[in-house]
Amino acid sequence: MTTLLEVRDLSKSFGGVKAVSNVSFELGASEMVAIIGPNGAGKSTCFNMLGGQLVPDTGGISLNGRSIGGLPPRAIWRLGVGRTFQVASTFGSMTVCENVQMALASLRSETARPWSRMQDLYRDEALQLLERVQMLEHADRSCATLAYGDVKRVEIAIALTNAPSLLLMDEPTAGMAPKERFGLMELVTSVVAERSVAVLFTEHDMDVVFGYAHRIIVLDRGQIVAAGSPAEVRASPKVRQIYLGDEDPGSMERVTA
Amino acid sequence: MWEITTQVLTGLASASNLFLVACGLTLIFGVTRVVNFAHGSIYMLGAYAMVTFVSPMREYLGPTLGFWAAVAASVIFAAVVAALIEVVLLRRLYRSNHLFQLLATFGVVLIVQDLVILVWGADDILGPRAPGLTGFVSLGEHRFPAYSIFMIAVGPVVFLALWLILHRTRWGTLIRAASQDKEMVGLLGARDKLLMTSVLALGGALAGLAGALQIPMQPANAFMDVSIITEAFVITVIGGMGSMTGAFLAAILVGLIQALGIQLFPKSTLVLVFLVMAIVLVIRPWGLLGRPEVEAGGAMGEPPERILSPNTTRFALAALAIFLLLAPQFMSEYHVGLLIEVLLMSLFAFSLNFILGNGGLVSFGHAAYFGLGAYGAALAVYHWRWPMEAALVLGPLVAAAGALVFGWFVLRLAGVYAAMLTLAIAQILWSLAFQWNEFSGGDNGVNGIWPSAWAQSRVVFYYVVLLLSVAAIGALWRATKAPLGYTLRAGRDSPRRCEAIGINLLTHRWAGFVLAGAAAGLSGALFAFSKGTVDTHVLSVHMTVDSLVMVLIGGVNAITGPLMGGTIYPLLKAYIMPLTDAWRMFLGAVILLTVLLFPQGLAGFLSKFSRRFNSSTEPTSVSLRVASERGQ
Numbered sequence A: 001m002t003t004l005l006e007v008r009d010l011s012k013s014f015g016g017v018k019a020v021s022n023v024s025f026e027l028g029a030s031e032m033v034a035i036i037g038p039n040g041a042g043k044s045t046c047f048n049m050l051g052g053q054l055v056p057d058t059g060g061i062s063l064n065g066r067s068i069g070g071l072p073p074r075a076i077w078r079l080g081v082g083r084t085f086q087v088a089s090t091f092g093s094m095t096v097c098e099n100v101q102m103a104l105a106s107l108r109s110e111t112a113r114p115w116s117r118m119q120d121l122y123r124d125e126a127l128q129l130l131e132r133v134q135m136l137e138h139a140d141r142s143c144a145t146l147a148y149g150d151v152k153r154v155e156i157a158i159a160l161t162n163a164p165s166l167l168l169m170d171e172p173t174a175g176m177a178p179k180e181r182f183g184l185m186e187l188v189t190s191v192v193a194e195r196s197v198a199v200l201f202t203e204h205d206m207d208v209v210f211g212y213a214h215r216i217i218v219l220d221r222g223q224i225v226a227a228g229s230p231a232e233v234r235a236s237p238k239v240r241q242i243y244l245g246d247e248d249p250g251s252m253e254r255v256t257a
Numbered sequence B: 001m002w003e004i005t006t007q008v009l010t011g012l013a014s015a016s017n018l019f020l021v022a023c024g025l026t027l028i029f030g031v032t033r034v035v036n037f038a039h040g041s042i043y044m045l046g047a048y049a050m051v052t053f054v055s056p057m058r059e060y061l062g063p064t065l066g067f068w069a070a071v072a073a074s075v076i077f078a079a080v081v082a083a084l085i086e087v088v089l090l091r092r093l094y095r096s097n098h099l100f101q102l103l104a105t106f107g108v109v110l111i112v113q114d115l116v117i118l119v120w121g122a123d124d125i126l127g128p129r130a131p132g133l134t135g136f137v138s139l140g141e142h143r144f145p146a147y148s149i150f151m152i153a154v155g156p157v158v159f160l161a162l163w164l165i166l167h168r169t170r171w172g173t174l175i176r177a178a179s180q181d182k183e184m185v186g187l188l189g190a191r192d193k194l195l196m197t198s199v200l201a202l203g204g205a206l207a208g209l210a211g212a213l214q215i216p217m218q219p220a221n222a223f224m225d226v227s228i229i230t231e232a233f234v235i236t237v238i239g240g241m242g243s244m245t246g247a248f249l250a251a252i253l254v255g256l257i258q259a260l261g262i263q264l265f266p267k268s269t270l271v272l273v274f275l276v277m278a279i280v281l282v283i284r285p286w287g288l289l290g291r292p293e294v295e296a297g298g299a300m301g302e303p304p305e306r307i308l309s310p311n312t313t314r315f316a317l318a319a320l321a322i323f324l325l326l327a328p329q330f331m332s333e334y335h336v337g338l339l340i341e342v343l344l345m346s347l348f349a350f351s352l353n354f355i356l357g358n359g360g361l362v363s364f365g366h367a368a369y370f371g372l373g374a375y376g377a378a379l380a381v382y383h384w385r386w387p388m389e390a391a392l393v394l395g396p397l398v399a400a401a402g403a404l405v406f407g408w409f410v411l412r413l414a415g416v417y418a419a420m421l422t423l424a425i426a427q428i429l430w431s432l433a434f435q436w437n438e439f440s441g442g443d444n445g446v447n448g449i450w451p452s453a454w455a456q457s458r459v460v461f462y463y464v465v466l467l468l469s470v471a472a473i474g475a476l477w478r479a480t481k482a483p484l485g486y487t488l489r490a491g492r493d494s495p496r497r498c499e500a501i502g503i504n505l506l507t508h509r510w511a512g513f514v515l516a517g518a519a520a521g522l523s524g525a526l527f528a529f530s531k532g533t534v535d536t537h538v539l540s541v542h543m544t545v546d547s548l549v550m551v552l553i554g555g556v557n558a559i560t561g562p563l564m565g566g567t568i569y570p571l572l573k574a575y576i577m578p579l580t581d582a583w584r585m586f587l588g589a590v591i592l593l594t595v596l597l598f599p600q601g602l603a604g605f606l607s608k609f610s611r612r613f614n615s616s617t618e619p620t621s622v623s624l625r626v627a628s629e630r631g632q
Helices: A043-051 A073-078 A096-107 A123-132 A148-160 A178-195 A206-212 A230-235 A237-244 A251-256 B002-032 B039-061 B063-088 B098-120 B146-168 B170-180 B182-187 B192-214 B224-239 B244-264 B269-283 B310-330 B333-355 B367-384 B388-410 B415-435 B458-481 B483-493 B495-500 B505-531 B541-554 B561-579 B583-597 B601-617 B621-629
Strands: A003-014 A017-028 A032-036 A058-063 A081-084 A166-170 A198-202 A215-220 A223-228 B136-139 B142-145
Touching: A003 A043, A003 A198, A017 A043, A017 A058, A017 A198, A017 A215, A017 A223, A032 A043, A032 A206, A043 A073, A043 A081, A043 A166, A043 A198, A073 A081, A073 B495, A081 A148, A096 A123, A096 A148, A096 B483, A123 A148, A148 A178, A166 A178, A178 A198, A178 A206, A206 A230, A215 A230, A215 A237, A223 A230, A223 A237, A230 A237, B002 B039, B002 B136, B002 B142, B002 B146, B002 B170, B002 B192, B002 B224, B002 B244, B039 B063, B039 B098, B039 B192, B039 B224, B063 B192, B098 B224, B098 B415, B098 B541, B098 B583, B136 B146, B142 B146, B146 B170, B146 B192, B146 B244, B170 B192, B192 B224, B224 B244, B224 B269, B224 B415, B244 B269, B269 B388, B269 B415, B310 B333, B310 B458, B333 B458, B333 B483, B333 B505, B333 B541, B333 B561, B367 B388, B367 B415, B367 B505, B367 B541, B388 B415, B388 B505, B415 B541, B458 B483, B458 B505, B483 B495, B483 B505, B495 B505, B541 B561, B541 B583, B541 B601, B561 B583, B561 B601
Parallel strands: A032 A198, A032 A215, A081 A166, A166 A198
Antiparallel strands: A003 A017, A003 A058, A215 A223, B136 B142
């Protein structure tokens, strides 16, 4: 498998607290990898460095051999990295379709045009993407009135506009009902499979993690403590200890069953 | 040597006074997150209370004790008024955005201005000098007033006292805690409301003290509120909003710059102060000792209000166009003049809302661009005898150039810092126009700015205004619906999402800022020719407030809002202002009522009304969908 994303010795401190220290991993094309860990393990910090929201103290991030560490988010997006947020963020005053049209206009660097009508720009292309995420019927509804799960779908459609090679998803199913979660993850897996997009995601729901990730990276206190296939991670005593303490080795099976 | 010393001491004396006002402002902001324009009014009331109390008290208590008793009484009076303002008004505004808060507290400024003139008259009132401090101290061959030495001491003494209150008392600890996290203090069981009121009273007392102590040096007058509040804003911004130590350092900095800078820039030391503020903000966008403002997250933005369906809108626009084209046929010259005013104010308000309502950029100094357009056109005619046609091109270009330069600074800042900087920029331009007599005509402005011969008649000039303002509004309207306008709105809704889809928000905002500046400049340039004269009013904070009031009463979240406001407001002004001596009080009341009762303006009110009307005749798609999900 070719390496898409390479992370080397990534570190970030906040006022003396090492949020992430010496994290290294690789991600192959079309691979789906989860980063898990307890609260405060450094998942979000790690994610925000990959997405450009934070600048790493040390270490390197490269995408297809090109260094992207420290670039602003907009530059990273232009290199083919899509992003969804833990608290979904879309443009609430616009319709679902206009949200996707915005991203398409940005892709072609046409966002500064003062004259042409936005509503007519790339509408068909936007509708195709919305059809793919099963949001076509809501295309002309305002984003502010959508159910939360639907906002997440809109985010995915937006993330697909620049035909990304990598999708960063921060807690893709947070805030959703259990039934909806699997619907969304099924959608994500089928979309990325047909477009050969690699996915790196963080997630709290262990059913989602063990059900969909090809590989799992476990962070604790800013460091990688385990990495491997779901089966390997499930069997790791270190992971059990972090998640469960020593007393109750049975509950990991309950969580991941 | 002695000369420099004297100037430094003069600077420190004025720094003390500035600190007294600014530290109250910064304390109030720290705890309530409200930028309190009315703080300057409290200062003015302190001064007026002093001149009122001092005569009877000197009679009863003797000159020395009476003087200081009057100071104490003024401080108490100011504290009570400030606490009342909190209870009646500010309390209802804590959840509003900064702009509404600024505007509402400015409403209080307007009301107090008229009240002061009503109670004390429009003339300056002199007070007595401080007993025992009337003499001079010799510094070489220079003489320095003893009272100024006393003033120099007041600042550090008050600073120390406040520091002790904040760090050694339970109340002070609560104030500091509330500055960090208001909700947390509420959860801990502290009585939130009482804390707010007491902080307003403390800030009011400090402003009252500053006003009262100013009386031995300058008379009480009805303009001291806006001039002091501008300086206090500058100081709190340089020092960092909410930081008392920052305010102290910044007050000394500003006091010294003003005292020493008078040699470098005799025309306007405010320009120098502004330059320092700009440099500080470029290096530290949150002031010397301030903390980054945490913008409230999660706000997603509302869809724009729609009052009429697209077809009805087209019909209404066509009817409006016919009316505007034919109006001079059946209207008197006076009414045609009024219509010119309506068109120009509509363009002015529309240009503001392009960045404000649509782009979410807080601007409290849109008069700067109106004024640059007006002066740009007028001075070209006055000094260089340019024809109207050329001047109408130059005006908007000057305004756009101003927006280009100032936008570079303003757009790098967030929230309240940006609002303060826009205000400061407009005030600096105002003071330049006011003081640069030879070039701008000073307070009198410049006269004889008449249209070219072919457009001298009111009717022809009306058509010139109609053509240009409709074209400019149309272009901005189109831009609102184009990618540029959408991108500005996207930046308002979610800057984070913008970045994540590759948009460089800063450059787009800059373009929008310049476009809005040019449009405001066009309305200013046309305004100059419609009046035949330009004076400093076009750059004043009152012009800015006019623009904000128009947008506010029309409604920020509708494209037609500013046009409604731009129509209603000049008409109100034309018909109500002549009837009353208390126009400012009326305007202040309109602002307060709108902010408190109709924050979405007329457009929001109408669209709610039309939604209700429509939903009673046909079910909306949402309710249909809900019904089908229930299996009906």
